[in-house]
Amino acid sequence: xxKNTFLTASVLTVGLFALTNCNQQPAxxxxxxxxxxxxxxxxxxxxxxxxxxxxxxxxxxHPKR
Amino acid sequence: xxxQGPVLDMARRFMGHPADEPFSAADxxxxxxxxxxxxxxxxxxAAAGPWGVSFAANITPDDTGIGAWxxxxxIKAIREGKSKGxxxxxxILPPMPWPSYKNMTDEDLKALFAYLKTIKPINNTVPKPQxx
Ligand code: HEM
Numbered sequence: 001x002x003k004n005t006f007l008t009a010s011v012l013t014v015g016l017f018a019l020t021n022c023n024q025q026p027a028x029x030x031x032x033x034x035x036x037x038x039x040x041x042x043x044x045x046x047x048x049x050x051x052x053x054x055x056x057x058x059x060x061x062h063p064k065r
Numbered sequence: 066x067x068x069q070g071p072v073l074d075m076a077r078r079f080m081g082h083p084a085d086e087p088f089s090a091a092d093x094x095x096x097x098x099x100x101x102x103x104x105x106x107x108x109x110x111a112a113a114g115p116w117g118v119s120f121a122a123n124i125t126p127d128d129t130g131i132g133a134w135x136x137x138x139x140i141k142a143i144r145e146g147k148s149k150g151x152x153x154x155x156x157i158l159p160p161m162p163w164p165s166y167k168n169m170t171d172e173d174l175k176a177l178f179a180y181l182k183t184i185k186p187i188n189n190t191v192p193k194p195q196x197x
Contacts (some may be wrong), residue, residue, distance in 0.1 A: 041179070048180025051173055055166065056073075 082110035082120035135174035
């Protein structure tokens with residue numbers, strides 16, 4: 001059981017790593033475009049809101065009713 | 066608390082464990098010290114485990130929260146699990162998942178901090194950690 005979980009996790013990690021790297025290639029080619037459109041302050045705050053909503057999970061930090 | 070369990074109270078978001086909400090696990094000390102059990106408050110903002118009793122921090126931009134914090138402090142707190150993000154402070158206790166959150170990029174941590182600075186400040190002095 002443990003071995004299987006570990007194997008699955010390893011395969012997923014390697015897979016994700018590969019995927020992430022693939023996705024980065026075109027971005028690198030487009031560097032000038034990316035530089036030209038640096039995120040605005042509003043974009044950054046929006047990203048922070050998005051992240052916080054996920055990270056806060058169902059647990060602490062937000063009191064419950 | 067609802068029949069479906071605790072529901073996020075968005076009006077009090079990020080204010081941490083409410084100062085007026087009592088929590089004690091004194092009668093479960095032995096069980097907790099056996100290291101087989103940890104105990105949460107129903108709203109899950111307070112927890113007692115082998116580390117003692119911890120209370121979710123106020124991370125609104127109030128003086129009782131992270132109002133006076135710099136971005137660098139926030140990043141250090143999450144990356145190194147240092148309370149207040151300062152040198153020589155105590156470690157941030159469980160269940161704060163900083164050992165996972167520390168893997169966020171600088172960009173994402175900065176975005177989180179920028180967002181937290183925009184939310185409504187809530188005055189709430191969270192209790193200090195306690196021993197069991
Ligand atoms: C948006 C996600 C979150 C952010 C940005 C965040 C941020 C922080 C920060 C900066 C502190 C340190 C406060 C200080 O040093 O005074 C803290 C403490 C704490 N957090 Fe989080 N947190 C988040 C989610 C969570 C979650 C999901 C949990 C629980 C499962 C949690 C539980 C706690 C607890 C118990 C403490 C107090 C620990 C102590 O007193 O040592 N937090 N949090």
